Every structure is written in C-alpha cells, then in structure tokens.
Amino acid sequence: MISQSEVRENLYTSLKELGLTESESNLYITSLSLGPTTIASLAENLNIPRPNVYKIIAELEVHGLAKFSERKRYLRTFMVEPPTAVLEQLRKKREAMGTLDQTLVGAMPDLLALYRQGEMPSKIRIFNGEKEWLKIFFQVLDEAKNTIEYFGSADAFIDLVTWEKEREWIAERVKKNIHMNVLLTPGKDAAALEAADNQDMRTTKIFRGTVPFVTGFMLYANKVIIWQPKTPLVILIEDEYIIQMLRSIFTALWGQK
Numbered sequence: 001m002i003s004q005s006e007v008r009e010n011l012y013t014s015l016k017e018l019g020l021t022e023s024e025s026n027l028y029i030t031s032l033s034l035g036p037t038t039i040a041s042l043a044e045n046l047n048i049p050r051p052n053v054y055k056i057i058a059e060l061e062v063h064g065l066a067k068f069s070e071r072k073r074y075l076r077t078f079m080v081e082p083p084t085a086v087l088e089q090l091r092k093k094r095e096a097m098g099t100l101d102q103t104l105v106g107a108m109p110d111l112l113a114l115y116r117q118g119e120m121p122s123k124i125r126i127f128n129g130e131k132e133w134l135k136i137f138f139q140v141l142d143e144a145k146n147t148i149e150y151f152g153s154a155d156a157f158i159d160l161v162t163w164e165k166e167r168e169w170i171a172e173r174v175k176k177n178i179h180m181n182v183l184l185t186p187g188k189d190a191a192a193l194e195a196a197d198n199q200d201m202r203t204t205k206i207f208r209g210t211v212p213f214v215t216g217f218m219l220y221a222n223k224v225i226i227w228q229p230k231t232p233l234v235i236l237i238e239d240e241y242i243i244q245m246l247r248s249i250f251t252a253l254w255g256q257k
Contacts, residue, residue, distance in 0.1 A: 039054065
C-alpha cells in the first residue's frame with residue numbers, strides 16, 4: 001500500500017509538471033489537507049504573511065485549481081479544487097504534448113531541409129552495439145524526407161539487423177512514402193531486395209567492384225551514416241561538405257552502366 005509521504009510526493013511532482021511553483025504546490029497540498037479554511041489559517045500553517053497567501057491563491061486560480069466560497073467577503077473560506085482536477089489537467093497537457101510530438105516528428109524532414117550548417121561546428125557521433133545500431137536505423141525514418149540513398153553491402157547489414165527488422169523498417173518507410181535508391185555489392189540478400197523493388201518503393205543497382213567490403217553509407221536529410229556491421233559501429237556525421245562529397249560519389253557511381 002502506498003504511504004502518505006509517497007502520495008504527497010506524487011502529487012507534488014504532478015503539480016510541478018503543470019507548471020506550479022514550490023510555494024503554489026505547498027499551498028495546494030496544505031489546503032487539500034485542511035479543507036475549506038480561512039486565509040488566516042492558511043498563513044499560519046504555511047508560516048507566511050497573509051498578503052503573500054493572496055498572491056499565491058491568485059496564481060492557483062489562474063491554473064484553475066483554487067476557489068473561494070460564495071459567502072460574504074468577511075465570512076468566505078478558501079479551498080482548492082480536488083486532485084481529480086489536477087489529474088484532468090495532466091491528461092489534457094499530455095495529450096497536447098503527444099499531438100505536438102507527432103506533429104514535430106511529421107515536420108522534421110521539412111525542418112531539417114531548412115537547416116543550413118554554414119559555419120556552425122560539424123558533428124560526428126559514434127555509436128556502438130546492436131541496440132544503438134537499430135535505434136539509429138529506425139530514427140532515420142523520422143528525419144528522412146523524399147529519398148534515402150545507400151551504398152554498400154546489404155548482406156552484411158541484414159546479417160546484423162535480421163530480415164524481420166529489415167522488413168519492419170521497409171514497411172514503415174513505405175508507409176511514410178519514402179523512396180530508396182540503393183547501390184549494393186553482390187549477394188544473396190542484395191538479390192532478394194532487388195527482386196522486391198516495385199513493392200518496396202526502392203530502386204536497386206548492383207555495384208560490381210573489384211574489392212569486396214561489408215560497410216556502407218546512407219545519405220538522408222542533411223546527414224550521412226557510415227555503417228560498420230562487424231563491431232558493430234555507427235558513425236553519424238553532420239557536415240555539409242562531407243555530405244556533398246559522398247553524395248557526389250554516390251551520384252557518379254549510380255550513373256554508371
């Protein structure tokens with residue numbers, strides 16, 4: 001069974017999430033314990049001057065969490081709204097934040113398209129392990145806009161992520177209407193991907209280089225990711241000059257017959 005101190009702590013955290021200050025939260029919780037009471041009683045319990053109590057009450061009224069009785073002024077008592085009002089406001093705020101989050105995710109490709117690095121510092125981040133690899137892999141779909149370009153080994157990539165995750169990623173990409181141009185080294189998985197190009201919104205070309213390799217790079221939005229599946233290792237680069245170079249290389253190789 002949850003203790004009284006835990007109840008108070010949870011309520012205090014909820015009030016803080018709604019934007020209440022420490023003094024406002026303390027007054028709310030104290031008033032909740034006292035029930036309908038006078039300003040003088042509140043001031044005594046909180047050990048603060050009565051003018052300050054009125055100021056805090058005014059802020060609670062703005063939050064919709066306080067009210068006075070409707071009796072004559074000199075007989076009026078003060079009380080706060082019940083905790084159900086706090087819960088209702090929390091639900092509304094979280095719903096609004098959830099909607100905002102989805103809106104922001106949907107707008108991310110356009111926001112990134114507006115972003116210009118200019119003379120801002122480049123960013124290079126390195127991630128290790130399968131968990132981080134998969135996290136970055138799916139994060140690409142939150143930021144990509146119209147097309148993703150990939151050059152490298154499909155077989156080594158899918159050996160790491162598994163076909164189950166690859167198909168899940170493809171389904172999400174198709175759902176978001178993001179096309180993919182891939183230039184793959186020869187392999188069984190590369191051939192399987194090429195065979196499903198039409199249904200998977202993808203154009204696949206096979207790169208027949210002289211030296212085999214297992215790594216790859218992916219261009220999307222204003223970023224490039226270098227994938228190294230053996231460690232595994234992910235290098236995420238935000239540098240417009242490196243991206244221009246790799247996009248130029250990809251375009252040149254893509255145009256070869």
